[in-house]
Amino acid sequence: MKLTMIGTGYVGLVTGTCFAESGNDVICVDKIEAKIEALKLGNLPIYEPGLEELVINNFQDGRLQFTTDLDWAVNESELIFIAVGTPQSDDGSADLSGVFAVGEAIARSARDAKIIVIKSTVPVGTNAELERRVRAISGLPHQFASNPEFLKEGAAIDDFTKPDRVVVGVRHPAVADSLKELYLPFLRTERPFLVMTPESSEMTKYVANCMLATKISFINEMANLCEAYLADINDVRRGIGHDQRIGFSFLFPGVGYGGSCFPKDIRAMIHMAVSKGMHSLMMHAVDNVNEAQKHILPNKILARFGDSIATSTIGVWGLAFKPKTDDIREAPSLVLIDTLLKAGARLKIHDPEALDNVRAHFGDLDRLQYCSQPYDAVEGANALAIVTEWSEYRTPDFKKMMSKMAQPIIFDGRNIFDPANMQSRGFEYNGIGRFHSS
Ligand SMILES: NC(=O)c1ccc[n+]([C@@H]2O[C@H](COP(=O)([O-])OP(=O)(O)OC[C@H]3O[C@@H](n4cnc5c(N)ncnc54)[C@H](O)[C@@H]3O)[C@@H](O)[C@H]2O)c1
Secondary structure (H helix, E strand, C coil), X not given: CEEEEECCCHHHHHHHHHHHHCCCEEEEECCCHHHHHHHHCCCCCCCCCCHHHHHHHHHHCCCEEEECCHHHHHHHCCEEEECCCCCECCCCCECCHHHHHXXXXXXXXXXXXXXXXXCCCCCCCHHHHHHHHHHHHCCCCCEEEECCCCCCCCCHHHXXXXXXXXXEEECCHHHHHHHHHHHHHHCCCCCCEEEECHHHHHHHHHHHHHHHHHHHHHHHHHHHHHHHCCCCHHHHHHHHHCCCCCCCCCCCCCCCCCCCCHHHHHHHHHHHHHHCCCCCHHHHHHHHHHHHHCCHHHHHHHHHHHHHHHHCEEEEECCCXXXXXXXXXXXXXXXXXXXXXXXXXXXXXXXXXXXXXXHHHHCCCCCEEEEXXXXXXXCCCCEEEECCCCXXXXXXXXXXXXXXXXXXXXXXXXXXXCHHHHHHCCCEEECCCCCCCC
């Protein structure tokens, strides 16, 4: 099939490339000229495992094209996906100006009828509103669909090519049939293709993210309670996870969720409730717990060092909001760095992929050293804070760490180490909700 992806960001680039890989002709459009020119040269704007090779191969084979020319791209394709950002507005609602601007541009450009698919995460009613706006501009019998994306950064290609489910929201079965044909290569192992109304489809995406964020805030609050009562969240986690009604997934305590989706989607859901005269008690709680959780690790460090924080050096491992990405949007590491810098600490920070993005955020400061190697970040450090659980931090050379650190103190924001083991190696160890009786 011939398709156009408008918005070549995380979602647009990954999905466009995977559709090209399965034999479709895909044109990826973006308004940022530099991004498109870089992609033509094989330079990707994001880090995502396995993506670069797929982009380069499909580009060289001619199935994947990059352009800023929306008008041309629209008229080359039957299916047009909108994958632009829907960031948080000042009032917490999703900013839909990009989605509507692109929809209206498609309406003005298209010389024959298209299937216009919203892949961006949009509040319930956006499909209907887009249809109304497009019909006000164009008399062509365009069709509309909602097709939310569930991929995870860091595992995006796997998630897209082996989806737990594909959800489409349509008014006419024929539109669902076209989308099913496109997705068929990814559904071969009986993965469900769920057809519903656009309203239910739009809601499904928000409910999924709200549920996942709820699990994270829930286990974080329980971890904090464990700590207060000298219980160990890891034992408790195992104790509840074997109950099949509860399970183990997404119940790991930490420093709070970040990224480009959960924070804004939870706040958009809060706003959706307000728009109907309702109040989402649960999503307010999830958001509040998460914001508080981002302060847990820096507060532990401040409590441990007291006034001497101003003469202390803290090493930091992990800056991206999660492993295998360079994305630092709403990352807990930013709160930690900001808090410790304000308290006067000197910081030495490392991340395998996100260092440049953090440098762009904070700039070059006297007390903030960007380290390209993890062991450089612990050199002379009075403590190490682990904020993102990259694999390379999981089994470090503890002897080397011990020899480099000024004080062997670890604040493990992801519970990647065992308290008893760390104690036996001579480290003072602080996890999240962990307890070890020595
Ligand atoms: N990032 C994720 O993991 C993820 C997962 C599922 C769903 N989503 C949703 O998908 C949508 C896109 O997210 P993203 O992370 O890919 O965003 P992104 O910011 O990485 O990319 C959006 C792209 O759209 C481009 N763009 C904006 N306006 C444009 C226009 N008028 N014409 C052409 N291009 C334009 C931007 O330049 C940018 O490259 C959002 O609604 C997001 O909530 C994201």
